[in-house]
Amino acid sequence: MAYSFQVTTYDEYKEAYKKSIEHPEQFWEEIAATFTWKKKWNKVLEWNFAEPDVQWFAGGKLNITENCIDRHLPGRGDSPAIIWEPNNPGEASRIITYNELHRQVCLFAQVLKNNGVSKGDRVCIYMGMIPELAIAMLACARIGAIHSVIFGGFSAQSISDRLQDANAEYIVTCDGAFRGAKDIPLKNIIDDALVSCPFVKRVIVCERTDTPVSMIKGRDVWWQDEILKVQQQGSPDVPAEEMDSEDPLFILYTSGSTGKPKGVVHSIAGYMIHTTYSFVNVFQYQPGDVHFCTADVGWITGHSYILYGVLCAGGTSLMFEGIPTWPDAGRFWEIVQKHQVNVLYTAPTAIRSLMSFGTAPLEGKDLSSLKVLGSVGEPINEEAWHWYNEHIGNKRCPIVDTWWQTETGGILISTLAGVTPMKPSFATLPLPGVQPVLVDENGKELEGNDISGNLCIRFPWPSVIRTTYGDHERCRTAYFATYPNLYFTGDGAYRDEQGLYRITGRVDDVLNVSGHRIGTAEVENAINSHTGVLESAIVGFPHDLKGQGIYAYVILDEPKHDAEQTRKDILQTVTRIIGAIAKPDKIQFVTGLPKTRSGKIMRRILRKIAEGELEQLGDTSTLLDPAIVDEIKEGRL
Numbered sequence: 189m190a191y192s193f194q195v196t197t198y199d200e201y202k203e204a205y206k207k208s209i210e211h212p213e214q215f216w217e218e219i220a221a222t223f224t225w226k227k228k229w230n231k232v233l234e235w236n237f238a239e240p241d242v243q244w245f246a247g248g249k250l251n252i253t254e255n256c257i258d259r260h261l262p263g264r265g266d267s268p269a270i271i272w273e274p275n276n277p278g279e280a281s282r283i284i285t286y287n288e289l290h291r292q293v294c295l296f297a298q299v300l301k302n303n304g305v306s307k308g309d310r311v312c313i314y315m316g317m318i319p320e321l322a323i324a325m326l327a328c329a330r331i332g333a334i335h336s337v338i339f340g341g342f343s344a345q346s347i348s349d350r351l352q353d354a355n356a357e358y359i360v361t362c363d364g365a366f367r368g369a370k371d372i373p374l375k376n377i378i379d380d381a382l383v384s385c386p387f388v389k390r391v392i393v394c395e396r397t398d399t400p401v402s403m404i405k406g407r408d409v410w411w412q413d414e415i416l417k418v419q420q421q422g423s424p425d426v427p428a429e430e431m432d433s434e435d436p437l438f439i440l441y442t443s444g445s446t447g448k449p450k451g452v453v454h455s456i457a458g459y460m461i462h463t464t465y466s467f468v469n470v471f472q473y474q475p476g477d478v479h480f481c482t483a484d485v486g487w488i489t490g491h492s493y494i495l496y497g498v499l500c501a502g503g504t505s506l507m508f509e510g511i512p513t514w515p516d517a518g519r520f521w522e523i524v525q526k527h528q529v530n531v532l533y534t535a536p537t538a539i540r541s542l543m544s545f546g547t548a549p550l551e552g553k554d555l556s557s558l559k560v561l562g563s564v565g566e567p568i569n570e571e572a573w574h575w576y577n578e579h580i581g582n583k584r585c586p587i588v589d590t591w592w593q594t595e596t597g598g599i600l601i602s603t604l605a606g607v608t609p610m611k612p613s614f615a616t617l618p619l620p621g622v623q624p625v626l627v628d629e630n631g632k633e634l635e636g637n638d639i640s641g642n643l644c645i646r647f648p649w650p651s652v653i654r655t656t657y658g659d660h661e662r663c664r665t666a667y668f669a670t671y672p673n674l675y676f677t678g679d680g681a682y683r684d685e686q687g688l689y690r691i692t693g694r695v696d697d698v699l700n701v702s703g704h705r706i707g708t709a710e711v712e713n714a715i716n717s718h719t720g721v722l723e724s725a726i727v728g729f730p731h732d733l734k735g736q737g738i739y740a741y742v743i744l745d746e747p748k749h750d751a752e753q754t755r756k757d758i759l760q761t762v763t764r765i766i767g768a769i770a771k772p773d774k775i776q777f778v779t780g781l782p783k784t785r786s787g788k789i790m791r792r793i794l795r796k797i798a799e800g801e802l803e804q805l806g807d808t809s810t811l812l813d814p815a816i817v818d819e820i821k822e823g824r825l
């Protein structure tokens with residue numbers, strides 16, 4: 189067995205689970221001992237969900253990059269750490285061995301130092317999916333700076349909000365990013381964001397697309413030039429900064445039910461241990477396997493299962509710059525064949541999109557290297573599950589439906605490939621160390637099986653969210669105050685007769701569009717800032733490809749002659765304020781919204797209308813103006 193903490197049979201799983209509940213500290217301590225520490229911890233766990241205050245391995249000193257890189261050098265220095273597949277089909281792939289990764293991370297760590305970055309500083313990373321993105325994150329971790337990666341699809345306004353929230357004085361970006369046939373002008377977007385962020389001291393720009401960019405003297409420098417300067421001084425071996433177990437590793441912004449995105453903070457040791465443990469066990473990873481996670485590093489899935497979990501396990505991570513449907517819908521399968529991919533980890537929205545092209549793009553593609561298939565980001569519908577199983581896995585690859593969140597850092601509920609049971613559309617069983625609980629609206633625990641409720645977690649796992657950056661109270665109210673002594677996930681779940689979990693979707697005002705979390709309040713705020721808009725309400729509706737689409741009901745201050753133009757203008761405003769990912773699929777103009785006498789919008793009614801359920805709207809007699817419901821029904825898009 190390759191990893192001492194890998195469970196390989198159902199009995200071993202049950203044994204590990206039992207131990208993790210009865211003796212959680214001993215359970216995690218044995219796993220922690222397999223990592224590289226500069227100094228051992230004083231205490232395994234201290235916790236209190238009321239604050240919340242969770243500390244794993246307090247007093248321990250370490251650096252995550254020694255665990256991701258240095259410790260693999262003696263035996264696996266020449267093994268590939270990252271295999272990079274470019275967006276443009278004619279371009280050569282790159283293979284970065286652990287030795288090479290070490291060299292590159294040290295070089296860029298020195299660049300960061302030369303540019304004034306030190307321990308504890310926040311560094312915003314806004315790049316495309318190129319190896320330099322991984323190198324930049326690891327270089328931050330090497331010197332103890334806190335990275336805040338922002339997905340390349342966010343607008344200048346979103347970036348500026350995040351820069352201000354984290355008071356990030358340093359930025360690493362690219363001239364542009366290739367995504368399919370598009371070239372996204374990242375540096376130009378950063379320049380727009382920086383108009384309102386005069387506190388930013390340095391922007392390091394990595395050349396990728398040769399897009400013309402403006403470089404401001406004294407503020408902007410080229411990645412490649414800075415590396416050259418360091419090389420001229422002789423290649424450095426930047427020592428890994430000694431960090432505390434509970435020091436923050438990164439901030440990652442995510443949407444919640446209020447208007448402003450939250451900066452989820454993860455700490456070093458717990459995150460490292462949980463991502464590695466879950467990676468090895470869920471995917472049943474074997475050294476030498478090629479792991480292809482198709483997420484963007486700008487989301488938590490990329491942080492945990494392209495980067496940290498995979499590299500800590502000494503694995504090989506395939507990083508793909510492009511999109512599944514460009515230049516054609518066979519791209520993933522070509523990559524699987526070319527790089528002999530063993531584990532494919534993708535999202536239901538990608539599967540549904542590829543499914544819509546039929547099986548022609550699969551013809552002539554050899555997928556026999558695949559051993560395990562994974563799914564993440566949203567509930568996977570049965571049709572997509574079966575297509576994935578039959579056409580991609582050839583019915584011989586276990587499918588792991590992995591449920592987790594930005595806030596949980598790593599996978600919490602999932603099948604362990606080939607080890608624990610699987611069931612289409614079920615995430616199934618908790619990982620060792622994870623104690624799911626279902627509660628009713630009043631927080632009463634629902635015991636027994638064949639029951640649905642709100643999903644909570646009872647006991648801290650190592651990579652539980654530590655705080656929301658700059659606003660600890662927000663972390664408490666969002667996750668730990670709804671139900672005393674429980675972490676509340678915001679998801680609903682069903683536990684079947686066998687005790688297997690099926691995630692039924694969000695129970696709060698958060699949508700899941702193509703696996704991206706979008707807060708309805710955020711989109712409403714964006715729409716309301718459009719001139720002429722009085723009020724708006726956003727709900728989700730079932731969408732064939734995206735899982736959920738965005739339906740907007742909008743009240744204008746006066747009827748517009750050209751409704752179509754107004755619609756387009758509103759979409760433009762949303763794109764400017766948040767990014768194209770938050771654009772509503774449908775905008776219906778209405779003269780009022782169904783409100784209670786106390787002024788609360790009855791979203792339930794709006795949701796039903798958007799879903800096309802026009803008959804059973806429930807009791808509308810408590811509404812201030814019940815007639816508005818008929819108007820909305822008639823105007824439904």
Ligand code: WTA
Nearest residue numbers: 564565566567589590591592593594691694
């Ligand atoms: C949803 C992504 C059903 C869920 C890792 C959760 C899922 C939100 C699954 C977190 C799954 C994620 N089955 N639903 N396997 N995985 N979700 O923070 O609603 O981007 O709360 O993290 O996605 O999204 P986030």
